[in-house]
Amino acid sequence: xxxxxxxxxxxxxxxxxxxxxxxxxxxxxxxxxxxxxxxxxxxxxxxxxxxxxxxxxxxxxxxxxxxxxxxxxxxxxxxxxxxxxxxxxxxxxxxxxxxxxxxxxxxxxxxxxxxxxxxxxxxxxxxxxxxxxxxxxxxxxxxxxxxxxxxxxxxxxxxxxx
Amino acid sequence: xxxxxxxxxxxxxxxxxxxxxxxxxxxxxxxxxxxxxxxxxxxxxxxxxxxxxxxxxxxxxxxxxxxxxxxxxxxxxxxxxxxxxxxxxxxxxxxxxxxxxxxxxxxxxxxxxxxxxxxxxxxxxxxxxxxxxxxxxxxxxxxxxxxxxxxxxxxxxxxxxxxxxxxxxxxxxxxxxxxxxxxxxxxxxxxxxxxxxxxx
Numbered sequence: 001x002x003x004x005x006x007x008x009x010x011x012x013x014x015x016x017x018x019x020x021x022x023x024x025x026x027x028x029x030x031x032x033x034x035x036x037x038x039x040x041x042x043x044x045x046x047x048x049x050x051x052x053x054x055x056x057x058x059x060x061x062x063x064x065x066x067x068x069x070x071x072x073x074x075x076x077x078x079x080x081x082x083x084x085x086x087x088x089x090x091x092x093x094x095x096x097x098x099x100x101x102x103x104x105x106x107x108x109x110x111x112x113x114x115x116x117x118x119x120x121x122x123x124x125x126x127x128x129x130x131x132x133x134x135x136x137x138x139x140x141x142x143x144x145x146x147x148x149x150x151x152x153x154x155x156x157x158x159x160x161x162x
Numbered sequence: 163x164x165x166x167x168x169x170x171x172x173x174x175x176x177x178x179x180x181x182x183x184x185x186x187x188x189x190x191x192x193x194x195x196x197x198x199x200x201x202x203x204x205x206x207x208x209x210x211x212x213x214x215x216x217x218x219x220x221x222x223x224x225x226x227x228x229x230x231x232x233x234x235x236x237x238x239x240x241x242x243x244x245x246x247x248x249x250x251x252x253x254x255x256x257x258x259x260x261x262x263x264x265x266x267x268x269x270x271x272x273x274x275x276x277x278x279x280x281x282x283x284x285x286x287x288x289x290x291x292x293x294x295x296x297x298x299x300x301x302x303x304x305x306x307x308x309x310x311x312x313x314x315x316x317x318x319x320x321x322x323x324x325x326x327x328x329x330x331x332x333x334x335x336x337x338x339x340x341x342x343x344x345x346x347x348x349x350x351x352x353x354x355x356x357x358x359x360x361x362x
Binding site: 010014019021023028032 | 183
């Protein structure tokens with residue numbers, strides 16, 4: 001047997017011994033404990049993150065709802081703060097006050113206002129005393145507002161106006 | 163048998179990805195020794211090997227959903243991960259010198275006579291030192307193919323190289339090892355060689 005072969009044999013034997021020695025080696029229990037603790041921590045933080053996401057979504061939803069409410073309250077046409085019993089009538093006369101005539105398909109908003117009867121006189125709308133209640137000094141009118149925010153006309157109930 | 167094990171590993175991986183603690187625990191208990199032995203032989207240190215086992219399984223825990231069984235078996239995947247973490251660790255610790263490696267790698271006595279055990283431990287110690295002194299690319303193939311009984315194909319997959327490369331590296335590694343052992347470079351005489359530093 002040559003020197004080279006003896007070396008190879010010795011190496012093979014040593015490798016075999018080392019492999020046998022190593023075969024029984026395992027990580028100590030503390031490593032498993034540490035890893036499983038990390039697992040638990042990661043899972044609980046994952047749950048916290050999920051909970052956090054839900055809470056964030058709720059906050060966003062509440063904030064959005066509040067924002068819509070506020071914006072709606074600001075943008076929505078306001079009436080008087082008083083509780084008003086507006087007489088329902090389908091008989092109106094309309095007086096254009098500004099701008100051009102209303103187009104057929106022009107979107108408009110109707111803003112109901114309670115104004116002094118004298119205001120109608122200033123607008124050139126005759127306002128004879130109503131037959132039902134001569135002592136009433138105010139009258140409910142509808143202001144027709146165009147898409148550009150400019151009043152197009154005033155709609156006055158027949159009973160109050162002409 | 164191997165297919166059954168792979169199927170089991172795949173199922174465990176899916177359950178782990180879904181957050182099943184028992185599945186992860188089973189995976190750990192099944193594969194920890196493989197990773198630990200590889201890391202221990204690669205680094206020559208028990209404590210570093212334990213750290214690497216932790217890093218490998220924490221990475222597995224994080225990336226369980228990204229494991230692709232079509233690319234490699236779980237064992238091969240773990241070898242690849244262990245190799246990656248071992249290299250990183252060795253690179254990071256390349257300027258450090260261990261002081262307790264002799265106590266660290268002591269093994270329990272299992273031979274019939276004290277003389278046999280002393281000779282055995284001395285030879286094993288020589289070999290450990292010689293392996294640790296090999297360049298990393300040779301050390302890997304020795305550890306995988308000669309000490310862990312990994313097939314050349316799986317070793318090639320874990321190392322990201324061709325089977326032919328594994329064969330040639332193994333041949334070269336054995337030659338280097340035999341040479342080191344023969345020339346007594348891996349002597350355990352602490353007076354002459356107070357420390358072992360892994361080649362990166």
